[in-house]
Amino acid sequence: MTTRVAAIDCGTNSIRLLVADLPDPGAGPEVPLTDVTRRMEIVRLGQGVDRTGRLAPEAIERTRVALASYAADIEKLGAERVRMCATSASRDASNAGDFRAMVEQTLGVAPEVVTGDEEARLSFTGAVRGLPADAEPPFLVVDIGGGSTEFVVGTREGGVTAAVSMDIGCVRMTERHLHGDPPGLDEIAAAQADIALAVDRALDVVPGRQAATLIGLAGSVTTVVAIAQGLREYDPERIHHARVAYEQVAQVTADLLGRTREQRLAIPVMHPGRADVIGAGALVLRVIMERAGMPSVVASEHDILDGIAWSLR
Known part of the structure; x- marks a missing residue:
């Protein structure tokens, strides 16, 4: 049934x-x-x-x-x-x-x-169900949204250990800092400092630095991963559970922040509604990987939306 x-x-x-x-x-x-x-x-x-x-x-x-x-x-x-x-x-x-x-x-x-907190827990449920068996716990799940980013640590068997939400989403960081087209070095530096402060506070609350696997959720992460893979069109099946190294994330982030909005729109996998905020979203991901000491990120197409659905069981 x-x-x-x-x-x-x-x-x-x-x-x-x-x-x-x-x-x-x-x-x-x-x-x-x-x-x-x-x-x-x-x-x-x-x-x-x-x-x-x-x-x-x-x-x-x-x-x-x-x-x-x-x-x-x-x-x-x-x-x-x-x-x-x-x-x-x-x-x-x-x-x-x-x-x-x-x-x-x-x-x-x-x-x-x-x-x-509830947002974070729903995201964790959606992301962790169906993970490959070789994904090593504990997991640090980060859901980079428009207004906030959720940080959740836990395991498949034990569920959530700790969760926190920080106001460093891609829309919020763009509106607060990244006004140039492309943004200037001073704007990027200000955004990076703001993000790093919030990420460090989050990692003081959740034991993300002790996690074995970083799982990234939402459009900023999946777009960065699609670009890193060199996809000519957005393909959820190839993006879901793909693993991308920090060096690739850093390169994609630098490239996105160095482009104008029109140049970002020309990227084959770019959703038109994400082109003006993707630089900030990529920067949030890069800083999280740096501050948590994560060598790679696993992208998930399953996130809070799936967690909401499972909650109706």
Whole structure:
């Protein structure tokens, strides 16, 4: 017996939908869920939140349009249970009530504005299920979002040991520091210092320096890995569980930060909505690897969205 569920992850930069069939509750942890559909739209809900403390009306409207399309898919595909989690942008906004009302009217269920700790735990669940057997624990899972980055340490058997969320997402760091096109060396240095301070604080809370395997989640990581692999088109199957060395991440980061937005758009695997913030996202990944002493990162296409789906079991 399977259960069809719908999970929605609404972050600072993107909103994503997963409709999936969950296996019988008696199935073991190695049994994966079965995708029915996955969708992603860049809506930039967190536009200007770091500066104004409010969600912009046009950002809420972009999100509403995407959510209405998702609601139609959920009804058509017959999902029995629906859960929507809203993360960093709607945690920070003073007008979060406007966003909540829009979601309830459009989707028919209220969004759950999850805490950073819950966000981290959902990300860990999504990432660790289905990992190759030779992936050495303990794992440091990092989910680099638009407004925040979650750090989680744990094992498959024991679950989460420690988790923390830091406000160093790719949108937030771009808006705060990287204003040039391409950004200047002083801007990059300021962003790097800001990120390093937050990463060190995170690694004081979670024992990430003692982890054996770094697992990177979300679009910044998967895009960097796709570029490092030299892919001519975005291929989730080749990206999922690919391992990339620190030296490759550093090279891709330097290249991205040295390009203009138009030059980044010309990269075959680049999503148009990510081109203006990918430099900051790559920089967050590079600094995490440096501060945690990680020689490589394993990319995962499964993340908080999958964790939300598993929570409906």
